[in-house]
Amino acid sequence: MKIKKTERIAAIVKMLLDNPNNIYTLGYFSDTFHTAKSTLSEDIVVVKNIFEKLKLGKILTIAGAAGGIKYIPYLSKDKALTFLEELCRQIELPERQLVGDFLYLIDLIYDPVYTRKIGEVFASVLDYSRTDYVVTIETKGIPMAHMTAAAMNIPLLIIRKNIKVSEGPTVSINYLSGTSGSIQSMSLSRKSIKPNSKVILIDDVMRRGGTLKGMEELMKEFNARVVAKGVFMEVNPGEDKEIKDHTSLIHMIQKDGQRTIRVNEDLFVHL
Amino acid sequence: MKIKKTERIAAIVKMLLDNPNNIYTLGYFSDTFHTAKSTLSEDIVVVKNIFEKLKLGKILTIAGAAGGIKYIPYLSKDKALTFLEELCRQIELPERQLVGDFLYLIDLIYDPVYTRKIGEVFASVLDYSRTDYVVTIETKGIPMAHMTAAAMNIPLLIIRKNIKVSEGPTVSINYLSGTSGSIQSMSLSRKSIKPNSKVILIDDVMRRGGTLKGMEELMKEFNARVVAKGVFMEVNPGEDKEIKDHTSLIHMIQKDGQRTIRVNEDLFVHL
Numbered sequence: 001m002k003i004k005k006t007e008r009i010a011a012i013v014k015m016l017l018d019n020p021n022n023i024y025t026l027g028y029f030s031d032t033f034h035t036a037k038s039t040l041s042e043d044i045v046v047v048k049n050i051f052e053k054l055k056l057g058k059i060l061t062i063a064g065a066a067g068g069i070k071y072i073p074y075l076s077k078d079k080a081l082t083f084l085e086e087l088c089r090q091i092e093l094p095e096r097q098l099v100g101d102f103l104y105l106i107d108l109i110y111d112p113v114y115t116r117k118i119g120e121v122f123a124s125v126l127d128y129s130r131t132d133y134v135v136t137i138e139t140k141g142i143p144m145a146h147m148t149a150a151a152m153n154i155p156l157l158i159i160r161k162n163i164k165v166s167e168g169p170t171v172s173i174n175y176l177s178g179t180s181g182s183i184q185s186m187s188l189s190r191k192s193i194k195p196n197s198k199v200i201l202i203d204d205v206m207r208r209g210g211t212l213k214g215m216e217e218l219m220k221e222f223n224a225r226v227v228a229k230g231v232f233m234e235v236n237p238g239e240d241k242e243i244k245d246h247t248s249l250i251h252m253i254q255k256d257g258q259r260t261i262r263v264n265e266d267l268f269v270h271l
Numbered sequence: 272m273k274i275k276k277t278e279r280i281a282a283i284v285k286m287l288l289d290n291p292n293n294i295y296t297l298g299y300f301s302d303t304f305h306t307a308k309s310t311l312s313e314d315i316v317v318v319k320n321i322f323e324k325l326k327l328g329k330i331l332t333i334a335g336a337a338g339g340i341k342y343i344p345y346l347s348k349d350k351a352l353t354f355l356e357e358l359c360r361q362i363e364l365p366e367r368q369l370v371g372d373f374l375y376l377i378d379l380i381y382d383p384v385y386t387r388k389i390g391e392v393f394a395s396v397l398d399y400s401r402t403d404y405v406v407t408i409e410t411k412g413i414p415m416a417h418m419t420a421a422a423m424n425i426p427l428l429i430i431r432k433n434i435k436v437s438e439g440p441t442v443s444i445n446y447l448s449g450t451s452g453s454i455q456s457m458s459l460s461r462k463s464i465k466p467n468s469k470v471i472l473i474d475d476v477m478r479r480g481g482t483l484k485g486m487e488e489l490m491k492e493f494n495a496r497v498v499a500k501g502v503f504m505e506v507n508p509g510e511d512k513e514i515k516d517h518t519s520l521i522h523m524i525q526k527d528g529q530r531t532i533r534v535n536e537d538l539f540v541h542l
Binding site for chain 1: 276321439463
């Protein structure tokens with residue numbers, strides 16, 4: 001089958017995007033397209049250039065005999081800011097107000113159009129080199145955590161709020177939930193984490209950080225090290241919190257009965 | 272900014288894949304690349320041809336003034352079968368056996384490498400034209416349902432097993448869970464589904480179908496029509512079930528203490 005240069009480039013982009021952060025060797029492309037490695041090197045330069053020019057993500061080329069290419073999902077500061085500001089505008093709509101400080105968000109945080117980008121923002125601002133798992137707790141944060149795991153190409157783990165027979169032996173801890181104001185338990189399958197793993201925690205809404213603190217403690221039981229903590233929306237940042245060194249995308253500030261939703265300004269110091 | 276033909280094709284593929292099932296007009300591409308529509312039509316033919324040749328998914332071109340192009344994720348019968356057979360081999364490993372007929376699956380069904388493809392299989396075998404929502408029930412089916420929603424470019428809804436304050440007013444029903452053998456309740460936010468919607472149900476494991484039957488009944492409360500039901504793994508198909516017209520990817524047959532995992536042979540009659 002004869003494949004033209006333009007066609008080869010289209011196919012290479014498809015393959016790269018299907019498996020973010022996965023290294024494709026020149027040999028693999030050479031076998032697939034029956035094309036010389038030198039020609040493929042030129043194709044890859046084309047892909048790399050346009051991804052840089054239009055800020056479509058990073059293309060990393062690895063030199064040497066075992067060399068190759070991988071696609072790293074990445075939102076530039078401009079693109080991330082535009083997206084998060086649009087999210088803030090949507091979250092601010094008065095009809096989202098439920099009882100207390102709860103907001104109706106599931107039309108946003110379950111929709112793949114949004115979660116895909118939320119995942120790319122987390123993958124752009126959190127350092128996930130040498131990370132073994134993305135860990136979340138059920139339920140509302142699962143879609144965004146899953147898309148974060150997909151962008152990073154790392155397996156996801158979901159902490160359960162009860163012990164389930166379909167997970168085998170589990171490890172569980174108790175924690176004080178800021179949402180319900182009561183003692184709850186969380187559990188994770190014993191064999192789901194390999195010893196000495198590094199993990200990134202993701203959660204959707206953080207108030208005082210009790211849930212994330214519980215997640216940190218559960219990770220200790222697995223001898224896993226938490227290398228980053230990503231929060232979609234943090235309520236009243238700066239107040240007394242149970243955890244530190246977390247990265248929030250959006251801040252919800254509640255003061256004197258007024259609510260403001262805005263992008264975390266410190267988010268982009270790394271971008 | 273001068274963009275070469277090869278670069279333009281790489282960028283077009285990236286844009287298409289970022290938003291499956293979303294129509295991009297020639298005008299949009301023309302504005303983005305400052306290129307004549309006639310030239311872009313040629314570029315699109317290139318993309319369409321190679322996606323067909325290598326079975327990378329479908330590229331649909333829409334003719335006319337409002338015409339354009341969209342990418343439809345699609346796994347060919349060969350690719351889907353290869354993937355599902357590999358999954359069956361992994362699921363069959365004896366160390367996955369838990370108590371009863373439960374299997375440890377979370378390393379597979381939470382991993383984006385697998386869920387992305389499971390989502391593409393569902394999008395290849397279920398007709399989702401004119402579907403408004405993909406609906407699942409917490410927890411283990413969420414990642415695969417979310418990837419199905421992502422492939423179809425349709426919002427996801429997650430039915431909760433308890434009533435949550437962060438979802439506002441809810442509608443709930445009781446159902447007989449085959450997993451626990453007890454009466455349980457499921458609920459969904461009142462305003463999450465627009466009236467007269469069409470929905471696709473997705474669940475991870477089906478025994479007698481009690482959970483899916485409950486989901487169907489909950490949908491009736493919303494005046495929503497269930498147009499398809501996708502199940503990742505069905506236990507003992509052919510036995511008495513509470514639902515019909517569902518589509519299972521994988522069958523688990525348990526007989527005389529023996530367990531067999533195999534791909535549903537009827538799956539590919541449509542492919």
